[in-house]
Amino acid sequence: MESYDAIVIGAGVIGSSVAYHLARLGAGKVLVLERLQIGAGTSTQSSGILRTHYSVIENVELARRSWSAFTDFSAYLDDEDAASGLVKCGYMICAPDGAKLDPLKSALQGQIDKGIAVQFLSQAEARDRLPIATFDDAALIGYEPEAGFADAYLVATSFARTARRLGVKIMEGVSVDRLLVEQGRVCGVETSRGTFLSRTVISTQNIWATDIERWTGIPTPVVPERHTVLALDCPGHAYTFQMPVFKDLGSRGMLYCRSYGGNQMLVSEGTVGETLAVPDNEQGDISMDYIVEVGAQVAERFPAYEAAGLASQWTGVYDVTPDWNPVLGRVPGLEGLVVGYGFSGHGFKLSPAVGLVLAQSALGLPTEVSLAPYALERFSTGQLLTGKYGLGAVS
Template structure:
């Protein structure tokens, strides 16, 4: 893969795009990011900010562990003041709660599978242990899994910090710039026709998130992607009682308590995506499902009122892991999208590994599971 004169255009200035831009710019590349809205407007800023290795797909695990090293030492990557603004809290742990026999059986199988693969630091918890770690947890809980090094961060602040670091390194960001067409240049490289003008570079990186498949199609490449709108709930403030992030196994359960005491509840409840209009809407009839899962685990929270909800647009692949790598037959066009709602934690590792791959001219082995060619081979399992 030739280095194409060390110039890159990145479509999408969310967290993944800004992270890649940061590493490339620091390697001396000339980098421009184009964003159809405001940088970080969609999935990057409106997720729950989970820093989770717990229950990752085993194919993501090595990349996730590298990402966690970057989060632990974020000051080295973006500076001490910026890192402080991201409100990174590692070591509070993430805990998956088993509320029935089937979920408990799954946790046992998960631990055995990860041990067989030599991956992870997930610990099996008994009913007594999980209730001790989670005050107020229902007596029906049978156990769970914990990853003690996990935690969370502020997603909007982190997106801003990575954007500012990329710009400080020399990357240029053009907002409200809608890509209208792509053209491969003779001899390699790409020309982009956009609403704000014409752009050219040796390498094109497609970090378009929910619109990633549309950008790929402009280059004549077909990649499967479903546009989804994950929803979040925020409650009124309540007395601090919880440090770990709690997630479900088969239930739509995911929540944490913020520093001010409010509960931030996710769990995969979907809103209505309107990608053609760059927006999404909460489907209120679906929200009680997420609240019910929380109350099943923590019945004492029934009195806590909900204050607001929100959604964000995201792209999901058929097999639940992202597409990261060069396009089929286009070493100068990379696709980096389809993070399925769990790309926030991976972002610094994605920037690191994609950046190193482009600079060296060799695709890093960590990215092998994420090649879009797996869909051409019919492997979406």
């Protein structure tokens, strides 16, 4: 049985970030255990949008710190081979008169208060930036010029490769079967490749975080939820890389859109999806009725797309908590266990900052961002982090 100073469960974008930051902080011997391959779980299904816009102010700070890493990712990792695939095209969000108008005003002001560059656009200015859209109903349009999208798989593998160069051992194709506990403290894990000992375990298991409850009996409020992504093609009305990511709070599904492949539109709903009975990130069925419904919503904002064709489609699975925000940090009642789960669709955006603070927490260091609002106990005390737009992935 080998002993390590820290063991990380999961090598998606969060787990790989944790591993890298542990190494940078001098954690000693670090082992990462991944049931599949690095970045091959739900990280590969991410739409990759990067923004600091949140109606939950705690998320704004994590996103702001993460964005500073993404802007020059190779320098952040001190690895000239690291890449994020960043496209800095801006992020636009609009709301009509109604229930979402005041929350949008408040959220935009929250960004400004954090020192983030935010502009308020007229309808004409919005059309200049996104000429394939119409904004006749938009009462408020916010624009974050320092935003865009990137490639979650590239980010995960870059974190992991740099971590390996710093001495981290990553084992792929290894399932963790049990968390070993002795006298109220973690002491290791039992896996398909044997037992590994450590007094510090960091779980970044995403939709499989329910294993924690099975292993320890500690409630783990997370469910897997499937969401559908469509790629639409509309010749003569390309959604180019120069056009901003767009969030439509006026649409029924609170749609988000971005350029895909330089010409197509990637689009998905930002509302509650299909709850799965068990964790499963395999591709799900997508009904024609759903495609038609989302297409109709797209055409309301992008009129030419009423004639768009469906270029491709896929599903992705979120690890969703009751307030659609993550659980981060130490677990009460079990010393040595640190968790990061329940990102509810925005884990990639936050991955650099989250990896850092989870590594700091695991090493007993002060965290650069307080983890108190993200504590597991908030679900029993009622101090939830529910976003002001309702349940969905724009918390």
